[in-house]
Amino acid sequence: MKETKTNSLRIKILLLLALAIIAILLSFFLGRYALTPYKIFALLYEQLFDVPANLEANAYIVFYKIRGPRVCAAFLIGAGLSLSGSAYQGVFRNPMVSPDILGATAGAGMGAAIGLLFSLNLAGVQALSFVFGIIAVAFTCGIASAVGKRGNMILTLVLVGMVISALFQAGISLIKYVADPYSKLPAITFWLMGSLSSIKANDLLIIIIPMAIGAVPLFLLRWKINLLSFSDEEAESMGVNTTRIRRIIIICATMITASVVSVSGIIGWVGLIIPHLTRVIVGPDYKILLPCSMLVGGTYLLLVDDVARSLMAMEIPLGILTAIIGGPFFIYLLYRGRSEWL
Amino acid sequence: MSLNVTDLICGYGEKKATGSISLDVSAGEVVCILGPNGAGKTTFFKTIQGFLKPITGQVTYNGKKIHEWDRKKLAQQIAYVPQAQSQPFPFCVKEVVVMGRAAHLGKFSTPSKHDYAKCDLIMEKLGILHLKEKIYTQISGGERQLVLIARSLAQEPKLLLMDEATSNLDFKNTVRVLQQIINMSSENIGVIMITHFPEHAFLCADKAALFRHDKTVAFGDINEIMTEEILTDAYGVTVKIPELAGFNGERIRTCIPMIARKS
Numbered sequence: 001m002k003e004t005k006t007n008s009l010r011i012k013i014l015l016l017l018a019l020a021i022i023a024i025l026l027s028f029f030l031g032r033y034a035l036t037p038y039k040i041f042a043l044l045y046e047q048l049f050d051v052p053a054n055l056e057a058n059a060y061i062v063f064y065k066i067r068g069p070r071v072c073a074a075f076l077i078g079a080g081l082s083l084s085g086s087a088y089q090g091v092f093r094n095p096m097v098s099p100d101i102l103g104a105t106a107g108a109g110m111g112a113a114i115g116l117l118f119s120l121n122l123a124g125v126q127a128l129s130f131v132f133g134i135i136a137v138a139f140t141c142g143i144a145s146a147v148g149k150r151g152n153m154i155l156t157l158v159l160v161g162m163v164i165s166a167l168f169q170a171g172i173s174l175i176k177y178v179a180d181p182y183s184k185l186p187a188i189t190f191w192l193m194g195s196l197s198s199i200k201a202n203d204l205l206i207i208i209i210p211m212a213i214g215a216v217p218l219f220l221l222r223w224k225i226n227l228l229s230f231s232d233e234e235a236e237s238m239g240v241n242t243t244r245i246r247r248i249i250i251i252c253a254t255m256i257t258a259s260v261v262s263v264s265g266i267i268g269w270v271g272l273i274i275p276h277l278t279r280v281i282v283g284p285d286y287k288i289l290l291p292c293s294m295l296v297g298g299t300y301l302l303l304v305d306d307v308a309r310s311l312m313a314m315e316i317p318l319g320i321l322t323a324i325i326g327g328p329f330f331i332y333l334l335y336r337g338r339s340e341w342l
Numbered sequence: 343m344s345l346n347v348t349d350l351i352c353g354y355g356e357k358k359a360t361g362s363i364s365l366d367v368s369a370g371e372v373v374c375i376l377g378p379n380g381a382g383k384t385t386f387f388k389t390i391q392g393f394l395k396p397i398t399g400q401v402t403y404n405g406k407k408i409h410e411w412d413r414k415k416l417a418q419q420i421a422y423v424p425q426a427q428s429q430p431f432p433f434c435v436k437e438v439v440v441m442g443r444a445a446h447l448g449k450f451s452t453p454s455k456h457d458y459a460k461c462d463l464i465m466e467k468l469g470i471l472h473l474k475e476k477i478y479t480q481i482s483g484g485e486r487q488l489v490l491i492a493r494s495l496a497q498e499p500k501l502l503l504m505d506e507a508t509s510n511l512d513f514k515n516t517v518r519v520l521q522q523i524i525n526m527s528s529e530n531i532g533v534i535m536i537t538h539f540p541e542h543a544f545l546c547a548d549k550a551a552l553f554r555h556d557k558t559v560a561f562g563d564i565n566e567i568m569t570e571e572i573l574t575d576a577y578g579v580t581v582k583i584p585e586l587a588g589f590n591g592e593r594i595r596t597c598i599p600m601i602a603r604k605s
Contacts, residue, residue, distance in 0.1 A: 005475065093430050223452040227441050229431050233393055234424055238497065239417030239445035284431035287452050 020299045027071045027302050030310050033062045073199045074305040075298035076207050080260040082297025084253035085271025086290055087218050090225035091249050092154055098272035099257040102161040106168035107136025108261040113175040113188045126262040133258025140164045194265035194319030196305055203263050210259035214252035225286040267319050269326025343369045343500040350399035352389040359385040361557035370530045374543035377553030383536045417445035421499035423507050426486035435473045435489050442496030464495045483510040504535040520546050540597035552576050
């Protein structure tokens with residue numbers, strides 16, 4: 001009985017891994033320039049074993065400069081949002097929580113809007129966005145710990161997070177209101193809808209570095225997140241320093257969210273529904289849930305991005321698609337959900 | 343193991359929730375905490391675990407003040423069985439029980455096969471091994487309570503604090519838990535339990551602390567504290583304490599409230 005259970009879990013994880021690899025390969029094929037499977041393997045072979053692939057220049061450009069970065073970015077962003085979403089859900093003891101709960105997304109959005117308003121270059125916009133995302137969460141945590149009582153920290157954080165998000169949203173609206181309606185307003189609006197169309201190879205570094213820094217502590221502490229799902233006093237009586245562990249997780253997850261959003265714009269729902277979906281597949285144990293939700297999230301966003309860039313002649317903003325898919329899915333979760341969540 | 347409470351007044355901030363309490367518990371002793379709702383029993387529990395600062399007086403465990411203990415070191419000594427509450431994620435029972443092992447694991451480690459094996463043994467002892475693969479949120483309230491007891495035993499504590507651990511249980515499971523308490527005390531684990539049932543004190547406790555409405559606390563031997571007079575006064579309900587003989591001729595006492603019935 002026990003053996004078959006662990007085995008079936010192992011099979012599920014392998015299937016998720018296989019699905020991710022298939023999605024990555026599929027995403028390389030898709031697009032206006034046809035990268036055939038042969039070309040992809042030739043390029044990979046060249047990369048790995050130094051055997052010249054002898055392909056035309058366009059194949060190299062598409063593979064290394066356009067589709068490669070975009071596929072990697074989509075996967076990393078999906079994985080990052082899901083990772084921070086899972087972590088946030090554990091900390092807040094609620095599967096209906098998403099990475100924007102403390103204001104990271106609204107803050108990052110406002111930072112980007114300011115950057116675009118002042119016509120900063122792309123790196124400047126990203127940096128400002130990242131910093132504002134962090135600032136928003138710092139505000140939330142600071143205010144919450146100033147007003148909050150020990151027993152109600154979670155509720156206080158969520159409520160203050162709502163307020164901070166609303167304030168930064170107002171800031172975004174104000175910037176949009178004063179922005180030049182012909183040049184800057186469209187840029188801001190488009191950024192806020194989330195897209196990967198302008199991704200470049202060096203953007204990947206902007207995602208990978210903060211994500212790695214944030215992911216390592218999350219991975220090391222991931223089993224302990226299980227204990228946080230009981231009340232703080234229970235967790236403490238089992239020897240967990242809840243204040244410290246919660247602080248570490250919030251800092252790491254926020255850093256990941258802000259770095260991802262600063263590159264991609266606002267892509268909603270992924271960090272909410274993917275951890276949830278993964279929990280349905282592999283169970284709630286964070287030891288397995290955390291890595292698996294990264295796999296599922298990466299695969300999901302990659303596939304959605306494939307649709308975004310190839311469904312119509314014009315690109316569909318990614319944030320719109322994730323909302324169209326995520327909204328109904330959320331309703332479905334509410335429909336079959338248990339009363340404890342609400 | 344020794345827990346000493348001297349002249350302790352518990353409460354939130356300045357607001358006193360109890361009168362002055364002095365009691366001590368040593369290895370293998372079972373102490374029952376009795377009293378009406380709102381008499382500060384749970385506040386007392388929070389204070390002796392170091393979650394609330396004492397207003398006056400002090401709590402020491404093995405001679406060291408409780409809030410000077412490192413959380414993890416303390417978790418290896420004292421385990422807490424709360425009342426089963428709702429849980430947001432559908433963990434399976436073995437995952438819940440193994441959480442108790444956190445007290446003995448390194449900062450970044452996850453439980454090993456050895457830890458799971460230990461938990462299996464504990465679940466078997468409590469008669470809940472068949473629940474192992476079940477989803478914690480889907481089992482009955484009584485079963486959940488037993489799982490939480492298993493989790494606390496996975497901490498391998500020297501002292502167990504139980505907050506109304508039997509109040510959700512049916513008759514059979516109540517008896518099972520009381521039997522477990524006696525077994526633990528014979529393994530030299532100290533137990534402090536809050537209960538609303540005076541008869542439980544007679545069944546398994548050595549000492550009792552009676553929290554009264556006027557905030558005074560009486561502590562002493564079962565025989566001193568659990569008299570008809572004192573209990574009647576504390577609960578505001580007339581009680582009788584009859585005595586009967588068990589199967590082996592031992593004296594068993596219980597507590598029965600006097601209720602007016604139609605004649």
